[in-house]
Structures are given as C-alpha cells and as structure tokens.
Amino acid sequence: MIEAGQIYKYSFTFTQQEVDEFARVTGDNNPLHLDAHYAANTPFKKPIIHGFLGGSVFSKILGTKFPGEGTVYLKQNMEFLRPMFVETPYEAILEVKEVEKEKNKALIQTNIIDVSAQKIVVRGEASVMNKEKIQ
Amino acid sequence: MIEAGQIYKYSFTFTQQEVDEFARVTGDNNPLHLDAHYAANTPFKKPIIHGFLGGSVFSKILGTKFPGEGTVYLKQNMEFLRPMFVETPYEAILEVKEVEKEKNKALIQTNIIDVSAQKIVVRGEASVMNKEKIQ
Numbered sequence: 397m398i399e400a401g402q403i404y405k406y407s408f409t410f411t412q413q414e415v416d417e418f419a420r421v422t423g424d425n426n427p428l429h430l431d432a433h434y435a436a437n438t439p440f441k442k443p444i445i446h447g448f449l450g451g452s453v454f455s456k457i458l459g460t461k462f463p464g465e466g467t468v469y470l471k472q473n474m475e476f477l478r479p480m481f482v483e484t485p486y487e488a489i490l491e492v493k494e495v496e497k498e499k500n501k502a503l504i505q506t507n508i509i510d511v512s513a514q515k516i517v518v519r520g521e522a523s524v525m526n527k528e529k530i531q
Numbered sequence: 532m533i534e535a536g537q538i539y540k541y542s543f544t545f546t547q548q549e550v551d552e553f554a555r556v557t558g559d560n561n562p563l564h565l566d567a568h569y570a571a572n573t574p575f576k577k578p579i580i581h582g583f584l585g586g587s588v589f590s591k592i593l594g595t596k597f598p599g600e601g602t603v604y605l606k607q608n609m610e611f612l613r614p615m616f617v618e619t620p621y622e623a624i625l626e627v628k629e630v631e632k633e634k635n636k637a638l639i640q641t642n643i644i645d646v647s648a649q650k651i652v653v654r655g656e657a658s659v660m661n662k663e664k665i666q
Contacts, residue, residue, distance in 0.1 A: 414556060421552045422587040426594030428601055438601070447604035448583060448590040452557040455583040459561030466563055466573070469582035473608045 398502050398530045404462040404490045407511070408453055410445055412482045418449040444479040450518055453488045454506045458522060462490060463502070463529035470501065471523035478510065478517040485511040493521075500530045533637050533665045539597040539625040542646070543588055545580055547617045553584040579614040585653055588623045589641045593657060597625060598637070598664035605636065606658035613645065613652040620646040628656075635665045 419425050424446055427434040435443040451474045458467045480486065487509045494503040501523065508518040524530075554560050559581055562569035570578040586609045593602045615621065622644045629638040636658065643653040659665075 417552075417556045421549060421556055422584070423591040424587065424594045426600060426602060428594070428603070444603075446590055446594075447607065448587050449557070451607075452559065452583045455581055456558040459559045459563070459581075465561060467561060468563065468579075469611045471608075471610050472582065472586075473606075475606050476604045 398463050398492055398495060398526075400492050400495050402492045404457065406453065406457050406461065406488045406490075408486055408488065409484060410449065410480070410482050412443070415443070415445055415449060415482060418446055422446075422448065424448070440479050442481065444481060447474065447476045447518070450476075450480045450486075450508060451520070453486075453508065454490070454520065454522055457488060457490060458504070458524050463524065463526045466526050466528055468525045469522070470525055472506070472520060473522075474518055474520040476518055478515060480508070480517050486517070487511050495530060497531050499525070500527045501525050502530050533598050533627055533630060533661075535627050535630050537627045539592065541588065541592050541596065541623045541625075543621055543623065544619060545584065545615070545617050547578070550578070550580055550584060550617060553581055557581075557583065559583070575614050577616065579616060582609065582611045582653070585611075585615045585621075585643060586655070588621075588643065589625070589655065589657055592623060592625060593639070593659050598659065598661040601661050601663055603660045604657070605660055607641070607655060608657075609653055609655040611653055613650060615643070615652050621652070622646050630665060632666055634660070635662045636660050637665050
C-alpha cells in the first residue's frame with residue numbers, strides 16, 4: 397500500500413535502438429535525437445534522448461511497479477534540466493509526498509538522476525489514482 | 532518564426548497497434564491500456580491510451596512541425612482530464628503564450644481536444660528552446 401514518505405528507486409539505461417523505435421511510434425523524428433551528424437553541430441555534440449522517452453520511465457514505474465497495475469495518470473509535470481544520452485546509467489527516484497486515501501490518489505515526486513554525475517536530469521511531480529493500491 | 536498569439540492545430544488518432552508498440556518500447560504494460568477484459572472491469576469500460584502516448588503528440592509537433600527540427604524541450608506539464616481511446620478523432624491545439632527572443636525560448640499552451648465531444652482531454656503547457664526558429 398502506498399504511504400507518504402515511501403521512496404521507490406529504479407535503475408535504467410536507453411539504447412539508440414529504443415530511441416529510434418520511440419521516434420517511429422510517436423512520430424517525433426526531430427534529428428536532434430536520431431542524427432549524429434546533425435547533433436554534432438549542437439551544444440549537445442551527440443544525439444539526446446527525447447524528453448518524453450526519458451519521462452516515460454515514470455509511466456512504466458507508476459503503471460507496472462509502484463503503485464503498479466491499474467494506475468490512472470492524473471497529472472505529470474517535467475522539467476528537463478539536463479540532456480539525457482543513450483548507454484548512460486540513470487536512476488528514477490519516486491517519493492510519495494501526499495496520499496488522499498478516500499480518493500485513492502497520491503502525489504509523487506518523480507526525478508531522474510544521472511548516476512555517474514549524481515545530478516538531477518529530469519525533475520517532476522505526478523498525481524495518480526489507483527483504487528486497489530492507494531487506500 | 533514563432534510569435535506570441537500564434538496557434539497551431541494538428542488532428543490525429545491512435546490505433547491499438549500503436550498503443551501496443553508504445554507499451555513495448557516504454558515497458559509500460561499496465562493492463563488498463565492493453566487488456567480489454569481487464570479494462571471492462573474499470574470505470575472506463577475499455578482500454579485507455581497511455582497518458583504519455585497521448586502527450587507524445589506535443590513532442591512530435593514541437594520537434595517536427597511547430598517550431599520544428601532542433602527544438603529542445605525544457606518543460607512539459609500535463610493534466611489528464613479525461614481518458615483517451617483508440618480510433619477516436621483528437622485535435623492538438625498549441626498556442627504561443629510568451630516568447631523570449633534573446634533566449635530563443637517560448638512558452639506554449641498544449642491542449643488535446645476530443646473532436647466529437649468538443650472537450651479538453653489533456654491540458655498542459657510546454658517550454659521549449661529553438662535557436663533557429665525562435666529569435
């Protein structure tokens with residue numbers, strides 16, 4: 397059961413193949429994410445991961461792990477503070493800030509950390525509902 | 532060139548195959564999105580689209596159409612006000628609220644409308660940077 401103060405951590409990495417598939421499924425073919433030559437002429441020097449692909453780790457965690465199956469998304473805020481790259485170790489850290497048991501709702505801080513640099517790359521907050529797991 | 536007050540509209544629809552592919556790429560296998568039997572026992576009665584898949588239309592538009600190629604995401608807020616379903620006509624409506632020319636940044640209201648019901652299903656706001664297209 398979800399309680400205020402709980403923390404859930406999840407380690408992950410993306411590959412360029414996953415970035416390419418995400419571009420295909422969503423239609424976001426911005427060359428900043430796909431084309432090494434194009435990206436070489438940007439301040440990032442190499443392709444960066446779509447913000448929405450990075451942030452989708454929150455959707456995965458909230459919908460399958462914490463709280464898990466049956467979670468309904470109500471809100472998600474994201475600040476993309478630093479670029480994310482493929483083949484780089486990241487950790488998502490979710491912390492439960494508030495629980496409204498009678499409404500089956502929770503407010504959860506959702507951050508992504510660059511594990512090597514120990515810096516926040518995405519900072520955000522989610523609001524979710526889950527009738528079975530938040531009560 | 533992006534100016535305050537500009538509006539960009541984009542019509543779209545998702546298929547269950549796209550939902551399934553999105554689940555595979557992101558790892559969000561929440562049965563609420565994939566399993567008609569599971570969804571039949573929820574208030575939605577049928578599978579709903581992942582909030583992040585619906586919202587990814589903002590990433591597609593901002594990164595490939597308006598402003599387009601080279602756009603860097605700085606922030607995205609989303610409120611999932613109503614469920615989204617497959618085979619349903621939606622329209623994304625983006626309205627430029629503020630432009631900071633010297634920083635190549637724009638604040639853009641990002642909404643999704645259910646075309647038949649004429650109701651907002653996702654309400655949000657994005658902040659983006661594009662050195663060539665916002666100046």
